[in-house]
Amino acid sequence: MLDGKFCSEAWDCISRYVYSALQGGSIMNGWTNDEKMMIACCNDGTRPVIFKIERIDIED
Template sequence: MKKVRITVMRKACYKDLMEKYENPIEHACDIDEGAVFVADGWQRPEGMCESAWETMSPFVMALAHGAENFYDGWMKNPRSAMISCNDGFRPVSFLLETVEE
């Protein structure tokens, strides 16, 4: 099984939606752009948001087992995927890439 590098590419924040729909919360995502995690199988990398992991783990496992070319050429690198977490107020985009050893 291959390892998969997970890089935090971008964080967005939709304050207008938060003000209109979200109840105030004390702790939101504290992941930093540029952070890199390495996944080795189904185990969530240390420090990775559990909710984000739930969203991306099927793609991570597919890449780890050699899958490529998701959605018929969606990504320029066929052994990668761009996945966002499911937070509609402050989504984070993650680049998943198979690590060639």
């Protein structure tokens, strides 16, 4: 993140996980010990960035 801007390529890599989490979904069911946690990686081969995305459920 530079100057308050988020890399559009990174967002392209993680957006499907974020949208799934917003809907209460779990993309990585069975891949991680916690169904609320998702791992994604930016596709930049020379400067890879790994994202850990966690869904936080708020009780009504």
